[in-house]
Amino acid sequence: MTLPTYKEMWQQADEVWTRTARPARTLIKVGVATCSRVVGAEETLETLRREVQARRLDADVMLTGCLGLCYAEPLVEVIRPNVPGILYQLMTADKVASLLETAVAADGNAREHALAVMGDKEFGGLPALGSLEFMRGQVRRLMANCGVTDPESIDHYLARGGYEGLVGALRLKPVEVIDEVKKSGLWGRGGAAFSTGLKWEFLYNAKRKPKYLICNADEGDPGSFVNRNLMESDPQLLVEGMIIGGYATEADKGCIYIRDEYPLPVERMELAVAQARERGLVGEGILGSDFSFELEVVRGAGSYVCGDETGLLSSLEDRRGMPKIKPPFPAQAGVFAMPSNINNVESYTNVPLIMRHGADWWAEMGSEKHKGTKMFSLSGQIQRVGILEVPLGTPTSDVVMRMGGGPPKGRKLKAVQPGGPLSGVIPASDVDIPLEPDPYRERGVLMGSGGLVILDDTNCIVDLCVYFEWFAEDESCGRCTTCFAGTRRMLEILRRISSGRGRLADLELIKLLGSIAQNANCFHGQGAPTAVMSMFRFFEGELLEHVERKRCPAKVCRGLVRYEVLHHSDRLPAAEAICPTNAVVRDNGTYRIDQLKCIKCDACREQAPYAIAVVDEFAPA
Ligand SMILES: Cc1cc2nc3c(=O)[nH]c(=O)nc-3n(C[C@H](O)[C@H](O)[C@H](O)COP(=O)(O)O)c2cc1C
Ligand code: SF4
Ligand code: SF4
Structure with a gap:
């Protein structure tokens, strides 16, 4: 044919x-x-x-x-x-x-x-x-086709400049493509912010064959959904980025590892690869050249540490998704011990744009040090949940407070978590800092992959740390004692504090566990205490309220609050009906909460918010 x-x-x-x-x-x-x-x-x-x-x-x-x-x-x-x-x-x-x-x-x-x-x-x-406020200030390069074209049509992608980047790349030598990517200043968007061009050079220089090019589409950070959007809305952009990467690094095979909880991205990426293959863009002799490249979509194994690059390699080899010990690095011995390169979805999808318009055009956007645009997802206590793309260096407040609309009316911004459970948080007072890695790093926080989670005054920092530490412990692969047991001990201490049994000595224990965690094998264990360290740095007062005064200012920690009927309301019968433990009790026409039965599930307050309130457990009844 x-x-x-x-x-x-x-x-x-x-x-x-x-x-x-x-x-x-x-x-x-x-x-x-x-x-x-x-x-x-x-x-x-x-x-x-x-x-x-x-x-x-x-x-x-x-x-x-x-x-x-x-x-x-x-x-x-x-x-x-x-x-x-x-x-x-x-x-x-x-x-x-x-x-x-x-x-x-x-x-x-x-x-x-x-x-x-x-x-x-x-x-x-x-x-x-x-x-619209949500759109003003956005620069949609990666998102240019999102919500505009049919993601299931390769024709729509081609007609809007798709595969022009590949055509341009095939006219160059592989090293020249790598030079262009290096010149742009593109660094990996998956969290570690390492130069993409340099990583490609490592794989190019590896001489053993076959060589593998892998896309990390595991996107496991709760609150991150930028990769998902690209794969669902413009899947050919990723296919093109990987083909160019394959050409530049002289890789033989590409593999898109998509988290198992993403059925629609899997469906659309599989279709996109099949359509590209039909047009001769994947497979033997791409576009009449002597370059051949295979591409496959693989479903992830459903664990957070499969997103770590070496955990992902183990998972691809059909083993338990356990991060490997480095060295050797993936470019030396990656999947099946062969040279491999791993990049995030957003890293690959920038490459067709660099090759189509040139590195200089690409680097026109961004800050002095960090070039290009970056996609962010907004979720949590925010009025406009969504996905946006802005030049790196845009003030965080512009994105969170103006584009996102800030927390719901009547509530106050408390903190922003920039990139997953290992990233830490910045307080509201720092919300003007630019969205780029350095200002975050200076505050002991990682900008991460771009899942901005917004917290307001109804969120408790201790409760949040309990969640992050539970997540880290639950997702630990079990290799390192400092990780699986360290996070367990940290969780026990934090739960003790949130239940009202915290003591000052606990604070020293937490700091000790935080420093020991640095000995863990991968960043999952090393980064597990980051949120807790942010709590010490920015929210020590709130932490001490829990430990010394047994008070949770946000009235969230269950051990430190109780439910009381403060007013009469005709919604109280509904609250009585919904209580799963019959703790809303009617006595002589008035209502009260039976504290021994109450499990603090909040269902009654949702039914009768005017009548039922959450009060400090240790306040007088
Ligand atoms: C526990 C853990 C989970 C990670 N999850 C992801 C992920 O879901 N997606 C991702 O691209 N990188 C993730 N990373 C970072 C990867 O190890 C790796 O740095 C990244 O995929 C490299 O791509 P990049 O250079 O394009 O950023 C994770 C790291 C750790 C330690
Ligand atoms: S740090 Fe945790 S997740 Fe990473 S290898 Fe060690 S036990 Fe596994
Ligand atoms: S918080 Fe839950 S358990 Fe307690 S009284 Fe209300 S509905 Fe019942």
Whole structure:
């Protein structure tokens, strides 16, 4: 079979894309990714398809990925011929009929559901998408196709400049590609911030064959979902990045290791690889050259330490996901003891852009020291949960407080956790620091892979450390005593403090365990005390309140609070009905909480928030 040339592929793709970009009849796009799936986007898509057909409307319905505005999902864009697309928010299936009646059949705008007009210009009294607080200040390079193209169409990707980077790379020698990546200043986005070009050089210089190029798509940090978005919304960008990496390092085989809890990214990446193979972009003699490269998607083993690069290698070898001892480093002896290179999804996806536009263009964005853009996910106590892309060095406050809208109304920012349970936290007073590694490192915190988790005054720092230490202990692979037993001891002490039995000597024990942890084999064990160390550094007062006064200022630690009925309310019968232990007791027409029965589950307070309050356990009844 003769495979098409790049030019032929592009021409065919352009025709397909033009039908989407400038449709001859109404086009309805529905964003379906994990975030929108959980709030019903698939039902919206199915209902739209069914209703458009049943009503015989002159319209097409199309799938797209995630624009990053998770707080407004499900999102539907309606593009009428010669009119900019209008984005409708919170479009659950029950609103489809009203959308079709006004925005499609009657050629108007369903204003009550409209969020914005696509692009940078307002239209019909609706604001431009680019003018929304969430979008202003973003520079969408990696996310350019997210929520715009169909992630299941290689044509859409090709038509918008996809694989131009690969064509350019194939004209160069592998070392010249590596030089361009080094010149850009790209460093790994997976957490350790090591130069990507330099890592590629290590693999290029390794002479044993076969050589492996591996993508770390394990994304196990709770609160991180940037890799997921790229794989679900623009999977070909990762395929192209890995093919270029394979060419530059003279690797024989690529492998995308995706966490098992990510079924949709697995599905879309498998389809993307298959489509690339059909077009001759993966396999033998890529684009008519003498370069061959195989690519495979592998499902992860479901453990956090499988995200550590050597844990991932063990898992790929079908062993328990236990981090290996270094040296040897992966470039010397990686998977199956052969030379290997491991990079994060976001690291690979930057490469097609560097090769398409050049390292100088790429490095125009970012701060003096840290070049390029970086994607961040926003979650926790924040008004606008979502995914955004900003130049490195953007003030954290700009992203958290302005774009994300800060904590819910009436609450105060307490801290920001920048990149997973091993990263630590910065306090609200430091929220203006630039989003780049150095200012975080100076505060004993790691910027990590970009999962920003926002904490407000309803969160307790001790309770948070209990969670992180539980996570570290639960996920430890069990190799090092300092890790599996050290985290267990730390957890016991923190639980003691949160239950009201803490003592001053515990603080010294925690510090001792924190210093011993540095002897662990991998960063899982070494980083496990980072959040606790942030607590000592920034929240010592709150910690001492727990230890000395047996008070939890945020009223979260169960051992330090109790539930009381403070007011009468007609919601109290509902609270009585929901209590799982019958602790809400009615006596002579009034209510009280039986403290011996109460397990502090909070269900009653959710039912009767005016009447039932959480008070200090050691305050007078
Ligand atoms: C416990 C642990 C979990 C990790 N999880 C991930 C992960 O999910 N994704 C990732 O890219 N890197 C993760 N890392 C970092 C990797 O070890 C490695 O540094 C990274 O994949 C290298 O890619 P990069 O140079 O492109 O950043 C983890 C590290 C540790 C210690
Ligand atoms: S530090 Fe923890 S996770 Fe890493 S190898 Fe040791 S026991 Fe395993
Ligand atoms: S906190 Fe839970 S257990 Fe306690 S009274 Fe309320 S519902 Fe019952």
